[in-house]
Amino acid sequence: MANKKKVNPAIKRQQQQEYKQKEALRQKKLMRNLIIGTVAVIAVIVLLIIFVPNNKTAEATTFDYSQLPVKGETTAPVKIVEFGDFKCPICKQFNEIIVPQIQKDYISNGTAAMYFMNFPFLGPDSTTAALAVESVYHQNNEAFWKYFDTIYTNQGDENTEWATTDFLVDLAKKADASIDTTKLRQDIENKTYAKQVQAQYDKGKELNLPGTPSIYINGVEYTGDLGDYTALKAAIEKAKTEAGSEG
Structure with missing residues (x-):
């Protein structure tokens, strides 16, 4: 059996601390804009054309x-990847405020x-949470999103x-996601999908994620304000147009 590459716990803790510090600053700005965005979203066509993040020269991942x-x-034609x-409280806000708008307008x-x-x-x-959602995903893609929201x-x-583990298994039971919760517990405890979780984390590190x-929209990092749906919508429209021109 091939030796698995081990990550130095001290290095990983240092990396986590660095990300936390960056996240604290990022959260202050994004939380404010997420709240503002829910009460003041003005869909102006001119802005949708002009206010596009500067992703023109970015190489697609x-x-x-x-x-x-x-x-x-x-x-x-438009594929949006969220890390x-x-x-993360901003992830919660993004998925409760912004994603439903993407769902309505595009998904x-x-x-x-x-x-x-x-x-x-x-x-x-x-x-632990990542291992849990991977287990649910490998049982049922639709159940994944119900569990994700829960x-x-x-x-x-x-x-x-x-x-x-107990909390996450209990949530799956409450969510009634139609999955085998005994298998979920086993997968978490046995780290069944640790390789997949690590690969996703490594991909994020490779991309130098800010938090x-x-x-990523069609492989291009969205560098605008995630709390500003008008700007995000413009980026999606841009990707939609470019995908159409390539088709």
Whole structure:
């Protein structure tokens, strides 16, 4: 059996601390804009054309979409990948405020599909939650999204270790996601999908993610404000147009 590459715990803890510090600054700005965005979203066509993040020269990143949970049609011309950590409060806000708007405007009509990748960096239980959702995904893609929402609805404080095995299994039972919760517990305890979680985390490190959530649209990093749906919508429209011109 090949030797697995081990990550130095001290180095990983240092990396997690660095990400936490960056996240604290990022969260202050994004939380404010997420709140403002819910009460003042002005859809002006001119702004949709002009206010596009500067992604023109960015080189597209490749993702193995077939190995990721997907919300929407796999044939959608616009593919949105979210890197997230279930302990991240901004991820919770993004998925409760912004994603429903993407669902309404793009996913429901087949224009876009949303994919998720784990980037567990806030604590040991971030990885526990990642192992849990991977288990659910490998049982049922549709159950994944129900469980995904349930975890965010019941999210604890990012500075406490709340995403325990018992808590996550209990949430799956409450979510009634039609999965085998005994297998879920076994998969978490046996770290069945640790390789997949680590690969997703490594992909995020390779991309030098600034924190979570981080978004890629058709392989191009979205560098705008995630709390500004007008700007995000412009980026999606741009990707839609470019996908159409390539088709």
